[in-house]
Amino acid sequence: MRVCGIARQGAAKRRIGIVQTLDAGRMTQAAIYLDHNAAAPLLPEAREAMLAALELTGNPSSIHAHGRSLRHLIETARSRVAGVCGAVPAQVVFTASATEAITQAVCGSIKAFGVERLILSAGEHAATTKAAASTGVPLETIALDGEGRIELAALRQALALADEDGVTALVCVHSANNETGVVQPIGGINSLVGPTRHFLFVDAVQALGKQALDFAASAPDMMAVSGHKIGGIAGAAALLLKSHADTVRLIPGGGQEQGRRGGTEAVPAIAAFGAAAEAIEARFDLLRVSMLTKKLEAGIERLAPDTVIFGRGAERIGNTVAFAVPGVKNTVALMALDLAGVSISSGSACSSGKVGRSHVLDAMGVAPELSEGALRVSLGWSTTDDDIEGFLAAFSTVLSRRRKAA
Known part of the structure; x- marks a missing residue:
């Protein structure tokens, strides 16, 4: 009994510590x-969608009514994310983070496209550079100018060299830099990579909600976006794939996301992402x-x-x-x-x-x-x-x- 009493006292102290931590968090949020x-910050629309999803029980892969209710939330979110990205719903693959989406694009392309060379701008996010380094595939870095823009002439030369060597390349660039806010010349990059046999991945994490995106009609084969950057919650992001890139995969799992990303979907986070995607144009x-x-x-x-x-x-x-x-x-x-x-x-x-x-x-x-x-x-x-x-x-x-x- 004495041991149980000590355990209860320890649990009470832990609960007090948790409450104090939460109170400190609330104080920080007032800054x-x-x-x-x-x-x-979390959008009200995203909070409402998340809480509604949390009230539901089940697995979105189940075929009964509970599962179908969750599946409906995912497909609604998919349509909303597609809308803000200028994509069609079938092109949206939900992931747990932008880092996962980027890693899927970079590492998955090695097998799916037979990529033998990676071409990155010198200003890419660590998620991209570390994914690229992990592949063991030869990597070429394209310089930035003094304002932070990729040197298009150097990119043109790198693509020409890949052609001379007879290798397939994946070009990885960001739409807008997360540190400086500098917008990359995506039009020029599209015109260089689009007509070639090489592939293009765009990290649009910082661009989402701040720039017009038109994935379906533009040159990129793949694009990454994230929910918590626009007022959703951490835990939901997306990799957009053109139909010829459907085999770009990282986690095989149980066939979720049409086999393109295994693992039970985090419905509350995805629902919040979808709600934020629908609301961001009016809110931002x-x-x-x-x-x-x-x-x-x-x-x-x-x-x-x-x-x-x-x-x-x-x-x-x-x-x-x-x-x-x-x-x-x-x-x-x-x-x-x-x-x-x-x-x-x-x-x-x-x-x-x-x-x-x-x-x-x-x-x-x-x-x-x-x-x-x-x-x-x-x-x-x-x-x-x-x-x-x-x-x-x-x-x-x-x-x-x-x-x-x-």
Whole structure:
């Protein structure tokens, strides 16, 4: 009995700890959130869809009524995701994350297409570069210009060399860079790869909801998108496949997703993804967000005229500002802003915990001492004018400390 009593006391303490952790989380959520490229706040429509799905019991692969109810939610979400991507529903394969979708595209292409060479831009997300490195297939990296755009002449040369060598290549590029917001010249890339016998994969994770996508009518053979970047929840993403790419597979499993991705689908996350896809166009007002971004940039430069905004001379998605102020270390700035209740990042959420140098900025030729001060502010559907004012006030304090230390 005494042992049981001790166990109950331990369980009670754990429950108290959980409640305290949840309370701390709620306090954090009340802060100014300007890290939408890492994850967008949950849309009300997505929350409602997720909760409705959680109320249902069953397996979507079952043929009884319970299973059919869940299957209906998945197919509704599939149609909604297809709609925002300019695709047809049959082209949408649900995965558990964008990293999985990217890995399926890269690794699955080796077997499905007989790919013998991978061609990547130097600014690709780590999910792509690490998937490519894991294949053992020869890899060619295409340089970026000083603004962060892929060098089209170098891509043309790489494709010509693949033709000379008689090998099939897979070209991997992102639509919009997650760190700088720089938009890649997808039209030019399409025109180079589309007419060839080579294949094209586009990482559209940051573009979804911010740029018009037209997968069905464009050159890419495959495209990856993710739910939590537009206001869904983590746990649902998608790989879009043209019909000739249906054999690009990674997880065989039990035949789900028409055999293209095994494993029981995470219906609540998928339903939230579908609801977010349907709602994002109305919720994400690009003109409003772009105006807030311009106000942010102007405010930063007013506070620090020597600010360097990365990719400023290129087309960028209208929600992202990547910048550095000479003499300000991003480690110091991030901690000070966090203490002030402002959440931003130093770059990719997959690596910013390390707060190291950005490979994207290195590829752009940014000086190391400037790259080490890089900060990224990314806005979204929930960003307000007060958020921008709050950030500028907090950043002003960071800069005042720099001036005092100088």
